[in-house]
Amino acid sequence: MKKQLLVTAMAVGISLCGFAQTKGTNALSFGVNSSTNKSSGNNYETKSKNNSFTLGYGFFFKDNDKIGLDLTYGLNKNSSGNASSQEQKSYGGNLSYQHYFPLVKTLFAYAGGKAAYTYSKSDNLSDSSYPQVSGYKSNQYAIGAYGGITWFVSKRFALETSLLSADIVYNKTEQNEINANNYFTKNEYTSFNFSSQGVINNLGFKIYILF
Template identity: 65%
Template sequence: MKKQLLLTAMAVLCLSVAGFSQTKGTNALSFGVNVTTDKTNENLPTESTTKNSSFSLGYGYFIQDNSKIGVELSYGTNKYNFSGTAQETKSYGGNVSYQRYFPLFKTLFAYAGGKAAYTYGKLEESNTQSISNQDYTSNQYAVGAYGGITWFLSKRFALETNLLSADILYSEINQSTTNTTSTFYTNKRTTFNFKSEGFINNLGFKIYVLF
């Protein structure tokens, strides 16, 4: 009898901990990191390397049980090296979002949501064989839907990954080039398209601190 009571009490405690993490009024701080490196023709004279790094910091608030709104700031770099040419694109952005959580098994939840985002990008180029300098900036606006899995490790911590996303993008690109002959030109391009990412594509993780 005592053993049964103990097991029941433990089960209730686990459920209460799981429930606390998604209840109305809970605050959530998020930290996200995603780093990938690709190399082609490794150990050959024509070897190229591309490294993508992204970092995010966000705040969320559960307006209802299992429903969260949030804001997030992000910073990312894309570094490309090939035969004396080095390019680095830096991006700065932010977004507002809404997420709805659905219980799967104990502390494991699926989520679906939407967001509106803005990203500013700037290209810096160094070419030892080039006589020109290039200046490149971009502004991108996006509205999209996304979904994934969240594991509430305890009442204070959660781990989350994004598995699916679809975005409508509008981007504006400004590009100018100068060279030793004093030639100068600018190029401004706008695009409007629909982008989707499949299952487990560009997989990244976020850590939440709940309080």
């Protein structure tokens, strides 16, 4: 009887602890986000195409505690007929820490923090009737806290969503412009802000491969 109770308790413990939140587990993650928008009327047409890619690695240094590194790349293109177009590229990365809290079987909540850096570059090209060229370079630094839900689907796969976040962001932007008369101007902007987001406007997903 005692043996049966012990086996039952172990089985319940395993089901509650999930599959792969144990010390020594590696987690490889990737994410892709792509969207296209198009608007047209009698005398105009605008197009917008946005793509972002994320590749990350995480390591459970102890049960339910993970550190991670994520690398990101983004490419956004906007055009307005033949009049003008804009292309923006961004590169970045972040270091993160997450602690997982068991909810039901393989479903976990998590909370953590991160430090991030993003470099962005944008170029604007106007039509030939007014050959103005402008662009900017931006460096952004951020620290923040965030949380969400993770479902450890199996021993090898997990799905994770980010529901809440709060960030402190510092941004420095340098804008260069050349007009039709080859007149060059340079502007610099800095900003500092604190923001928080919730489930409705900050829903994102990750897929983990565990090994």
